[in-house]
Amino acid sequence: MYIILIVVFLVGVLAKFADLAGDDGLKTRKLFSYSAGAIYGFLAAWILVSEYFLAPVVLGTVVAVLLSRKIDTIPHATGVASMMLFLGFWGFPPINLILLVVFALATIFDEIGNGMADRKKIKGKTGKIFSYMIISDLAALLVSYLTGAWIILLGVLVFDAGYLLTEKAGKGAKAVSKHCGKK
Numbered sequence: 001m002y003i004i005l006i007v008v009f010l011v012g013v014l015a016k017f018a019d020l021a022g023d024d025g026l027k028t029r030k031l032f033s034y035s036a037g038a039i040y041g042f043l044a045a046w047i048l049v050s051e052y053f054l055a056p057v058v059l060g061t062v063v064a065v066l067l068s069r070k071i072d073t074i075p076h077a078t079g080v081a082s083m084m085l086f087l088g089f090w091g092f093p094p095i096n097l098i099l100l101v102v103f104a105l106a107t108i109f110d111e112i113g114n115g116m117a118d119r120k121k122i123k124g125k126t127g128k129i130f131s132y133m134i135i136s137d138l139a140a141l142l143v144s145y146l147t148g149a150w151i152i153l154l155g156v157l158v159f160d161a162g163y164l165l166t167e168k169a170g171k172g173a174k175a176v177s178k179h180c181g182k183k
Contacts, residue, residue, distance in 0.1 A: 001151065004047065004050060004051050004054070004151070004155070005154060005155065005158045007043050007046060007047060008047060008054070008155045008158045008159050008162070009158045009159065009161060009162040010039075010040070010043055010162065011040045011043045011044055011047065011159060011162070012158070012159040012160065012161065012162025012163040012164075012166070013162040013163070013165070013166045014036045014037075014039055014040035014043070014079075015036075015040050015076075015079065015163060016162070016163045016164075016166035016167050016170065017032075017033070017036045017166055017170070018033055018036045018037045018040065018073070018075035018076055018078075018079060019073075019075075019076070020166070020167070020170040021033030021036070021075055030074075033074075033075040034074060034075055034078050036075060036079075037074070037075035037076055037077070037078035037079035037082065038078050038079065038082040039082075040079050040082075041078065041079040041080060041081065041082025041083035041084075041085075041086070042082050042083070042086050044058050044062070044079070044083045045082070045083045045084075045085075045086035045087050045090065046086070047155075048083075048087065048092075048093050049087070049090050049091070049093045051151065051155075052093070052094070052096075053099075053147075053149040053151050053152050053155075054151060054152065054155045055093050055094075055095050055096075056095050056096050056097075056099035056100040056102075056103055057099070057103045057140070057152060057155060057156060059095055059100055059103075060099070060100045060101070060102070060103030060104035060106075060107060061103060061104070061107045061136070062080060062083065063100070063104045064103070064104045064105075064106075064107030064108045064110075064111065065107065065111065066080070067104070067108060068107075068108055068111040068112075070111060099143060102139055102143060103136065103139060103140075106135045106136045106138075106139035107133075107135075107136055109135045110130075110133035110134070110135045110136050111133075113130035113133070113135065114130055114131060114133050116130065117130040117131045118131070136156060137153075137156055137157070137160065140152050140153045140155075140156035140157075141153050
């Protein structure tokens with residue numbers, strides 16, 4: 001279980017790094033951001049074939065971001081392509097369709113709420129809550145409670161930890177590079 005959680009954490013780190021490089025202006029070589037996408041795609045495929053209960057979470061999230069048109073940079077497109085390539089090699093795992101739909105819908109609602117918070121259409125504490133994309137976390141808690149598969153909640157929280165820590169580090173790196181560029 002520890003190995004899978006470490007891999008989930010790395011997917012969170014690499015997905016946010018690809019996000020920072022592709023969307024948020026983090027200055028890095030394209031090779032690094034494309035490699036981050038390819039590696040997180042490989043790792044996501046490995047999670048899909050290795051952990052039955054995390055497979056619908058991962059695939060539901062990918063389906064949701066595709067439907068929400070959030071795969072809009074080359075690093076993320078590389079991640080999805082890499083995931084599909086490795087699933088082609090390893091075979092597509094069995095997926096619980098009910099959980100796939102639950103996590104796809106939760107992620108879509110998270111994306112909508114986060115977008116509204118980013119555009120300041122939702123303000124205050126509610127906007128802050130939606131900026132953390134908490135609906136998927138609540139879905140993971142509920143599904144884990146109902147099924148007894150606590151790996152689902154742990155996986156979502158560990159992914160979030162990697163993603164949020166990388167976001168914080170990325171903001172710090174951008175601030176330092178901005179400050180160093182001033183004369």
